[in-house]
Amino acid sequence: MDEPANDETTRERGVDDPARDFEAHRRHLVGLAYRMLGSVAEAEDAVQDAYLRWHRADRAAVGDARAFLSRTVARLCLDRLRAAKARRETYVGPWLPEPLLDAEALAADTASEYASDLSVGLLMALERLSPLERAAFLLHDVFDVGFAEVAALIGRSEAACRQLATRARAHVRAARPRFAVAPEEGSRLVAAFAEAVQRADASGLARLLAADAVLHSDGGGRKTAALNPIVGRDRVARFFAGIAAKFPDVLAASRGASINGLPGLIVTEADGSVQTLAFEIVDGSIAAIYFVRNPDKLAHLAPRLH
Structure with missing residues (x-):
């Protein structure tokens, strides 16, 4: 009886393996979702929803898996942010993000000054942005997504996305502390x-x-x-x-x-x-x-x- 194909053999044969392809981007996607939502549990739920959509997608037509999955997760997070707006407005006392023990694991693999910043101060600053400002800023300033793609994702013009990101950037820089501590x-x-x-x-x-x-x-x-x-x-x-x-x-x-x-x-x-x-x-x-x-x-x- 033939031995089961391992991952390397599967790749060599060009066999579609949606789980393997998705897992290569999971850390990136959870990092994006956590920054969008400020919740580990909700971030993981959004990424799981993206995984189900990835299974149903016409993957042969996807030229860039990471870009496709990032768009999917960002849209899912925007939907969650809009749905959560009323809950956040009636939240009892100050709202803080869910604590994260391994921030380094969710650092963005970009050259952004915010790539490894998951501090509470930054997340609280993001919380005060509108969902669209938050999406434009994170996608462009943290994850290096071009404004043309951001515009397609959030349904605004490229010029509007630049304005959203500019407003968000100014707010974040004013609110976010930048002090390195040994x-x-x-x-x-x-x-x-x-x-x-x-x-x-x-x-x-x-x-x-x-x-x-x-x-x-x-x-x-x-x-x-x-x-x-x-x-x-x-x-x-x-x-x-x-x-x-x-x-x-x-x-x-x-x-x-x-x-x-x-x-x-x-x-x-x-x-x-x-x-x-x-x-x-x-x-x-x-x-x-x-x-x-x-x-x-x-x-x-x-x-x-x-």
Whole structure:
């Protein structure tokens, strides 16, 4: 009996293998979808939908698989963004993207200054764009798609797409922090923060924070969290000291992690659920803390933590 053909033999014979061809682009597609949606789960769903469409497509007529699949995923994400608009408007408290532990795996393979940036600050800036601005900016500025193709994808003129991308670019540059932090410095500040919280030491926490530090906490109505950002060194310090005074072991079961490329902590609660804190550091101080408590945004982490 003949041996089954392996991938190399299949390619040599020119046999169509949609799964193999799709998998070659999966990382790129998930990276695009996550930037569009700010959700790991929704990004993976959009990519799975694209996979089903790829199976049904006339693949022999597709000249560039990556371009075809990128267009498919972008359209699916635009549909999801439009459908999610009402949900986002009624979201309880600040909205934060789902935390991502392996940001490097979803870096775009382009020369864009944004290629490896999946920081929370960037994703929050993208969230404030319209769906079309977001699509035009990501496709052109991050994934190097020409404006003619962007125009065909989103159903606008090429000139309109240039304007969309220009507006988005200006907003992102104004809102997105650009401060590189050495891993050692990030780890040191996060460890000092965790220690100060454990001691409920408000003054110790204040020394670690920038004067205009801001805390964004996302409970989504599922977990207790501040309904508005908390701004100012002393207010943020008192917030965490107050939590520690009520719950002395609040960070006892925590470990350091890279979250969206930022230094951070993963905290395991008594019931086994998790929460994450990501820290934006500027000039040796903690400038922003992104605290995700909404269990809907953390479920995808469970397989990674066992």
